[in-house]
Amino acid sequence: MEALDLIDRKIVAELMRDATLPVAQIGEKVGLSQTPCWKRIQRLQENGVLTSRVALADPAKLGFGLTIFVGIEAPDHSAEWREVFVRAVNAIPEIMEVYRMAGEMDYLLRIAVADMAAFDTLYKRLTDAVPIKNVTSHFAMERMKFTTAYPVDTRNR
Structure with a gap:
């Protein structure tokens, strides 16, 4: 698998902090418009970098x-x-x-x-x-x- 570039790393970091963020908001934070950001998220999922999105609960x-x-x-x-x-x-x-x-x-x-x-x-x-x-x-x-x-x-x- 190819190394993640800076934008991919920023997308992953944002999603790990809060996976409920709208794609447009993630895009703003990483310097992309909504569609390219969404395409990168899809690629990160397809490549197995992003494995799931879950809610964290207080045990x-x-x-x-x-x-x-x-x-x-x-x-x-x-x-x-x-x-x-x-x-x-x-x-x-x-x-x-x-x-x-x-x-x-x-x-x-x-x-x-x-x-x-x-x-x-x-x-x-x-x-x-x-x-x-x-x-x-x-x-x-x-x-x-x-x-x-x-x-x-x-x-x-």
Whole structure:
């Protein structure tokens, strides 16, 4: 894929800040008229740079007051185990993110649940579905910074 030019980077940055902005307003911010801006947005979507547009919600106001980061150590590294693990985590919507890691843990999960009882239920469901060598849970006490916007360079290089 070709590198993004300055205008593309600015469009992406604006959309990451607020995807509800009208195309004309984005165009004004990046120095384009509405139609060329819309065409660039379409191209960014077609090329997979923009993958979706979503609304962000306050987890606490939705009843998800507990965030847990869970480290998983796999009992083995076979394709079969990974397939079972992927199916298990995909079947549990409270598991918000899953990363395969390098280092001491094999996988890192971000989980959002209502409370400790809900986490206990989720924990049992996950460990019943797939064998796991070790599970380490870290409970978030306060979310001090959160963003979904990557720090795209919007300066002219």
